[in-house]
Amino acid sequence: MPTTNITNIIEITPILLLAATLFIAVxxxxxxxxxxxxxxxxxxxxxxxxxxxTTGVQGLAFSAGGVFTGIAVFMPFYLFSGMGAGDxxxxxxxxxxxxxxxxxxxAIGTSLAGGVYAVILLAFHGQLVETVKRYGQxxxxxxxxxxxxxxxxxxxxxxxxxxxxVAIACGTTLSLVINIV
Numbered sequence: 001m002p003t004t005n006i007t008n009i010i011e012i013t014p015i016l017l018l019a020a021t022l023f024i025a026v027x028x029x030x031x032x033x034x035x036x037x038x039x040x041x042x043x044x045x046x047x048x049x050x051x052x053x054t055t056g057v058q059g060l061a062f063s064a065g066g067v068f069t070g071i072a073v074f075m076p077f078y079l080f081s082g083m084g085a086g087d088x089x090x091x092x093x094x095x096x097x098x099x100x101x102x103x104x105x106x107a108i109g110t111s112l113a114g115g116v117y118a119v120i121l122l123a124f125h126g127q128l129v130e131t132v133k134r135y136g137q138x139x140x141x142x143x144x145x146x147x148x149x150x151x152x153x154x155x156x157x158x159x160x161x162x163x164x165x166v167a168i169a170c171g172t173t174l175s176l177v178i179n180i181v
Contacts (some may be wrong), residue, residue, distance in 0.1 A: 010054055014097040015176070021097075022169040025090055029165030035086030040093045049098025062099045070095025070103040087164045089174060094172055105179065110171030117167045122158045130154075 021043045025035050043065050051059030070091035077083045091110075121147035122128040134151050141149045 013153040014047065014050060017043065017050075018094065018097045018172070021093060022165075022172060025165045026163075026169045029086075033161060033163060034084060035090050035165050037086075037089065040086065040089035043093035044089075044096040047093065050097075051099075063096050066095030066097070066099040066103050067092045070097070070101045070107070073104070073107045083164050087168060090165060090168055095169070100104075102175070102179075105175040106168075106172040108171070109173075109175035109178075113171035113174060114162070114164060114167035117170070118162060119159050121162060125160045127160075160177075 025039050028039065029035050048060065048067065049061040051063035051151070053059070055062070071088055074083060074088045074091050078085055078088045091103060091107065094106050098106060120127065122131050131153070134153065138149060138151055141147070157168065
């Protein structure tokens, strides 16, 4: 087998594992509204092991740095109850496969996809106009008084459940496609 074929297999392996992981995470998140450890931890370990075996200490640093960066980027959102721990660990698993730069671009794509996803959910549930009005009122209050006053949603305006694994998968895929093009 020529070395180019082996090189191609080595280069594509993390992407294939990532694709399978994201698919499973999305299906599980949509069905159970969580991303369990049995999805994230083995992928983190596999990413670190793969990169260590293929490129030694540099691979270990590449992958471990990606795991920590992926977790660190979304940890504040978890700490302020903006997302679940499974979402944070999924970003760590992505970092283990893509490294620090890859997980940062995936996080940017995920943030964009999450915003679009939230707007679509609000529109689908008929809450977009009320939400925009409410946040517009908060902005107006801030501009005139320089104080932030939060206006909670009315009981009927409950935010639909965001399965953020969907946004993570879309944003990560978007970042990979942009890097390829």
